[in-house]
Amino acid sequence: MDVCLTLNETRIIGCLLEKETTTPDQYPLTLNSLVSASNQKSNREPVLSLSAQEVLETLGRLVKERLVSEEAGARVSKYRHRFCNTEFSNLQFTDQQRAVICVLFLRGAQTPGEIRSRTNRMAQFSSVKEVEEVLGDMVKQEWVVQLPREAGKRESRYAHLFSGDIDLACVPDPESRADDKVRIKELEHQVMVLQAEIERLNGELDRRTE
Numbered sequence: 363m364d365v366c367l368t369l370n371e372t373r374i375i376g377c378l379l380e381k382e383t384t385t386p387d388q389y390p391l392t393l394n395s396l397v398s399a400s401n402q403k404s405n406r407e408p409v410l411s412l413s414a415q416e417v418l419e420t421l422g423r424l425v426k427e428r429l430v431s432e433e434a435g436a437r438v439s440k441y442r443h444r445f446c447n448t449e450f451s452n453l454q455f456t457d458q459q460r461a462v463i464c465v466l467f468l469r470g471a472q473t474p475g476e477i478r479s480r481t482n483r484m485a486q487f488s489s490v491k492e493v494e495e496v497l498g499d500m501v502k503q504e505w506v507v508q509l510p511r512e513a514g515k516r517e518s519r520y521a522h523l524f525s526g527d528i529d530l531a532c533v534p535d536p537e538s539r540a541d542d543k544v545r546i547k548e549l550e551h552q553v554m555v556l557q558a559e560i561e562r563l564n565g566e567l568d569r570r571t572e
Contacts, residue, residue: 365429366526370420373400373410375429376467378443379460383484390433390442393418405480407469458496461485463505466522471509473517490517 367375377399382389391399397417401410412420421441424430428450433440446453446460455463461484462477469480474493487493497520500506507528511518521528 365524367524368420369525370400370410370412370416371424371429372467372522372525373406373412374417374420374424375443375445376464378430378441379445379464380468380484382443383461383464390440392438392440393421394438396421396441405468456496457485458487459500459505462493462496462500463522463524466506466520467524471519471521473515473519475517477520 374396377396378389378391381391381395381399388395393414397412397414400406400412400417403409421430421432425432429443429445430441431444431450433442444450446455446463458481461481464484465472465477465480469476472480474490474497477497478487478490478493481487487496497506497508501508501520504523506520506522509519509521509528
């Protein structure tokens with residue numbers, strides 16, 4: 363895939379995709395609106411604290427890459443995405459696919475159940491199974507990838523591939539992470555034992571020097 367977006371770029375494109383559907387009367391967005399949308403405390407993962415300058419610099423790169431367009435107004439410029447479903451993009455998503463990409467851009471890897479609940483303002487899914495079917499088609503298109511299932515989880519998470527390929531070998535194995543927790547507990551116990559021994563020896567040393 364030719365596109366390889368940074369975190370800030372996916373956040374801004376995700377915000378533009380979201381607001382285009384959920385608040386069309388406020389779209390395209392001004393710089394101030396984009397800053398607020400990018401730094402929302404809810405429905406964002408991770409939560410960012412981007413300055414207006416950082417957002418402006420990111421927009422500059424996206425405009426240069428022709429993924430965003432700037433519309434000069436009488437008072438302020440406004441921005442709209444050209445990422446998908448436009449005459450400028452080869453990416454033509456269905457409403458469901460577009461909604462999936464949007465929430466993955468805004469909130470990172472998610473399970474089909476999470477995706478269904480978080481896309482309800484942008485697209486309709488009759489069931490989690492329908493979400494899984496859409497995700498399956500998107501995996502074939504190499505737009506998303508299914509991650510290894512985490513320990514104790516019923517569903518696998520899915521991540522987008524517009525920020526480059528994900529090396530699944532580097533995704534922590536649930537069992538290995540469980541082993542790591544056991545080792546950490548053992549090390550913590552050993553540290554406590556050593557601390558107690560040091561305190562005992564210090565006490566003996568103090569008594570001898572009295």
